[in-house]
Amino acid sequence: MDWLALADFNLVARHGGVGRAARAAGRPKATLSRRVAELEASLGLRLFERGGRTLRLTQEGRTLHERTSALLTELDETAAGIASGGSTPRGLLRVSAPLLFSQIAMGRLAAEFALKYPDVRLEVTTEDRAVDMVEEGYDLVIRVNPHPDETLVGRAFMRDRLVVVASPHLVRPADGLAVPAVVRGTGSGTEAWRVASATGRSTLMVDPVLGLSSMIMVRDAVRTGVGVARLPVSLVSHDLAAGRLAHWGDVDGPEIHLWTLYPSRRLLSARVSAFLEHLKAAFPTGEPHELAAFIGA
Incomplete structure (x- = not known):
């Protein structure tokens, strides 16, 4: 097998097209196209489905790419390692x-x-x-x-681990009553959170009033007192120590x-x-x- 042609095939497969591969590697498009065609001819297989401006790997092409790209990377890294003394990250x-x-x-x-x-x-x-x-x-x-x-x-x-936190000014409701909550993503109706504390396990009913896409946003929102939230303890440790947030318990679940x-x-x-x-x-x-x-x- 022509290893240079195989390397060029993987280059094209990785970038999703001859043009993008040529620009990334600073190589002529014609050379890459010829190399891929030669590899297909030598194997007797079609490696790409060609249509319009796009290339898509065939099943055989995908299998070849998955099984050879890592091997070629190892060969490159081995050669580079030998040239540089073997232990210098580069x-x-x-x-x-x-x-x-x-x-x-x-x-x-x-x-x-x-x-x-x-x-x-x-x-x-x-x-x-x-x-x-x-x-x-x-x-x-x-x-x-x-x-x-x-x-x-x-x-x-x-x-x-996840902990349930809230503003110190937010009063914990009586059992069975829901408290406003800030959640990551979207909430749909009243939810039941299992909470573990020094006094044992309990169920906290919450009503999601605010859905946000990141934990950072959830933390910033819960500081205002809009509701409770489940957050990683590493993210809120400083707020708990400074009294900006109160700890209502740990989330009863896996770490x-x-x-x-x-x-x-x-x-x-x-x-x-x-x-x-x-x-x-x-x-x-x-x-x-x-x-x-x-x-x-």
Whole structure:
């Protein structure tokens, strides 16, 4: 098999078209088109569906791309590692992180990493959805309580928990009466929140009066006294300590775990290893108070 043609095929597949691939790589479109055509001829397979101005991978093309793109990346990284002494992080590192963690921590984390490793070009994208790492070209993703995936490996680096908080001026209602609530997303009618406190477990009836798209917005709104909210303790620790918010109890449910994930079939590159160690250094124990302190700093 022509490895150069295979590399050009993956370049076109990754960018979704010959024109975009040519612009990204600074290569002639005619050369890329010819390389892909030669690969199709040698394999006796059609790898792209061609129509109008778009290219779409066939089933065979998708399978070839998924199984060879990581291998070619490993070969490039191995060659670059040998040339540079093998241990210096360098090159492009693409990370996908959830919205809240990005808003409260990734700006500073990314800047500190960039200062420490100037040969790495770090790109962080905020995504709450489960991205396809291979198809979308990510080296590492950070996810909240991810579903098991046999194609990915990783580890939890941070724990957190949800607490019910409100303005100190908001009076807790008698049992059975609903209290106004601020929720992430949309609320539909009265809800029952299970709350655990020092006195035991109870049910808090809430009436969502405000739906917002981010936890930061929910926190800012609940400070005004408009209603109660369920928020990560790391996000509201400073407000609780300063008396701006009151703690009504912990949400009776599983903890929040933040995971770093990467494809199991890829060798761990020096830049991914460096970023994992960077997270470990920032949050040595992974306890909520460490994230709270990081936010406060």
